[in-house]
Amino acid sequence: MSLCLELFLSFLRIGAFSFGGGYAAIPLIQGEVITRHGWLSPSEFTDLMTIAEMTPGPIAINAASFAGNQVAGIPGALFATVGVILPSCLIVTLLSCLYVRFRKLSLMQDLLRSLRPAVVSMILSAGLIVLLPAFFGSVTGLSTLFSETNYRMILWFVLALLLLRKYHKNPILVMLLTGLLELASQVFSKIQIR
């Protein structure tokens, strides 16, 4: 099966099953793009999340364009993007046609009520799967746990969480700050080595 078709089908699944917008797509994208196809490495995926957060537009479309491009150039990006919006186009158009009859959409809303907690958990799970390696390296056992732990990353993380939760700072600024802090400390350690 050609790569473009695989991209199309993968992103079709992502588009069809991401309920609740934005972040809800992350576990699906992670499942398709890293676990199932290995199109991006976990660190490339994290970079993608960072870039998606800093650029306008829905995460799912950002991911489709980026992963599509990485895997199969601009045609890949086109196939992936069309795949991710096709389910929306069909389902939303159908519901809009029917909506006069189902004004309250109560069944849909009941389904969403029970989907939401599952979605929250899966975002957390997808987050942990890609983020923990950034903090602890590729831990194989207790003996490597402390030697590979990146304490500086944990420090930036705690600082960023504090700025977001306690001081309600803009996420883009917080990410730029952690980027600059890491850059500064790497420049500093390079100078020290010399």
Place this chain on the structure above:
Amino acid sequence: MNAKAKERNRRLLQLFFSTLYLSAFTFGGGYVIISLLKQKFVDQLHWIDEEEMLDLIAIAQSSPGPIAVNGAIVIGYKLCGFPGILVSVLGAIIPPFVILTAVSMAYDAFRQNFVIQSMLSGMRAGISAVIISVVWDMGAGIVKEKDPLRLAIMLLAFLANYVLKIPVIVIILCAAGAGFLSSLLHAGRKENV
């Protein structure tokens, strides 16, 4: 007839540039875009009335897929039917498509660069905090409600996904099934009373 066609074209153009503009300059996800679309088409242009807009938003939010795209579809459909959908969806996806294609090309070229590499690696800590913060907000709302069904779904979904590595789609279908059953039970109870 001619005047009608002219009015229609004017609306299609307005629709395209509105969704293009909002999609290119709105940070912060689907919910923000939807409220801006409402501002534009309900409060400013008066092409859709308030009540109907709320229903359209409900459709956009209950359907799968990016909420910004869903919002563009409902408004496009409402204003100009199928050509409206085409025009508003194109407007909504062109900016992220172009930007991310450019970024993807630059990413390959700059990945080895020391400054970019250090920045990206530090920003991994930042994006982790952003995601955890989102989960915190979404999860806190659910925990406060103390609805045992929703709490159970939250716990089981985490174990299923993180520990047992059960695919996301299977978990979504199970959670939807649980919601469907509880909806049936509630409906039954109401009828009995």
